[in-house]
Amino acid sequence: MKRVIDLNPWEATHPVSQEKAKEKIERAFPHLQPVQVRPCGSGFDHTVYEVNGEFVFRFPRRQLGYEAMQFENRMLRSLVKLRFNGGFEYPRPVFYKESESEDYPYVGFSNIKGRVLTEKTDTDLLHQHAEELGAFLKNLHALPVDQVDADPDHLHRLSSKLRKKHFYEIAKESASVIPEPLYEKLKQYIEQLEEWENPAGTVPLHGDLHPKNMIVRDGRLVGIIDWGDAHIGHPAADLSIGFACMSKAVRAEFFEAYGDIDARTEELARFKAVFIMTVLVRYAANTNDEDVLRWGLAGLEKSLE
Incomplete structure (x- = not known):
């Protein structure tokens, strides 16, 4: 559907x-x-x-x-x-x-008791969970597809060919709240973005893993909520959290815990991270949500480094 x-x-x-x-x-x-x-x-x-x-x-x-x-x-x-x-x-x-x-x-x-991650001021909070998150996604993606009640990726979430034009529009709508140097880096990324079709999906996914869908209690990540984008898709859709919320050095620990991935998967994961962080920034600008804006801008910085 x-x-x-x-x-x-x-x-x-x-x-x-x-x-x-x-x-x-x-x-x-x-x-x-x-x-x-x-x-x-x-x-x-x-x-x-x-x-x-x-x-x-x-x-x-x-x-x-x-x-x-x-x-x-x-x-x-x-x-x-x-x-x-x-x-x-x-x-x-x-x-x-x-x-x-x-x-x-x-x-x-x-x-799940706690607060949404975006309400925390420390935008490096997930660094302490890099290995745990990598292992979590490794286990999730290893579940047998034939025993998971989820649909294929009808939205083509990782197709840059489908989303590039819309990506430009979202970035322009967000320009007023993005620092100019970061906005120029974002524009350059979109301009140089190769256009590809949606990759084949092979694993069960959360599908929308970002700071608004994570719960923190006593300063630690404890829960993953909002599974409304769950589907059978490409692992990069979830692995994008490593770009959106982790620095380059910490990201290496995340991917090591998950397991070997190829350069193409990294490219797809970065694309999803930059795209969803731009969407969060636009959402924050339209709703005056300073918490989401803080995390969205930090996510753009990390995913574009």
């Missing part, structure tokens, strides 16, 4: 207020009453609430969010079924509610 591209990338076509979320959850799952709802923030696709301190409920904000929720639910159920343990926590599906009238379905997962 192909995902529909919304005209406004940040618009919530199906907003769910805190009061509405409480009402919906109490009606659907009366055994959770009295329901205590606390906002956990909104991402690109979902509005998220912590419920009774024990669960996290995700409500799709728009069509992309609905589709991502289905992908996420399928992938996480597969990880649970396979008893996957990669060293970091991941949400466990607990509740699922079908749609009511025109509302989207919504889900409830186990709550």
Whole structure:
């Protein structure tokens, strides 16, 4: 199934207020009453609430969010079924509610306690986890494809041929918040970018591994959330985190823990890192999110060094 591209990338076509979320959850799952709802923030696709301190409920904000929720639910159920343990926590599906009238379905997962990585000021925080993250992805990518409920990469996430023009546009929209020397380096990277088709996909992926989808507790990375872009794809899509959040020296430790990769995979991983960090910078500029901006700019610096 192909995902529909919304005209406004940040618009919530199906907003769910805190009061509405409480009402919906109490009606659907009366055994959770009295329901205590606390906002956990909104991402690109979902509005998220912590419920009774024990669960996290995700409500799709728009069509992309609905589709991502289905992908996420399928992938996480597969990880649970396979008893996957990669060293970091991941949400466990607990509740699922079908749609009511025109509302989207919504889900409830186990709550991974902590804060989103972007809320931390130390943009080198993942350096201490280079080997752990490499091992996590090695184990994830080694799962048997025929036992993971995930689709192929219909979005062609690693196709520079498909995304180069859009890449220019995102960079231009972000120019006002990117320091000029860094912006010139970004433009040069895009201009010199070779155009290639999407590579063949062979492994199960998280698909959207960046600082907004990582949970920190007591100064350490503990969990990986938001699996809505999970798919069967090329390892570089996940390995991009080594470029986006690690310096060149630390990146070597990350790749050593993951295992041998070729130069082409490194090139693809860098491309994904530069692209997604530029997207995060644009998001931060449009939403006045200083935390995401800090990490997005740091990620551009690292991935372009």
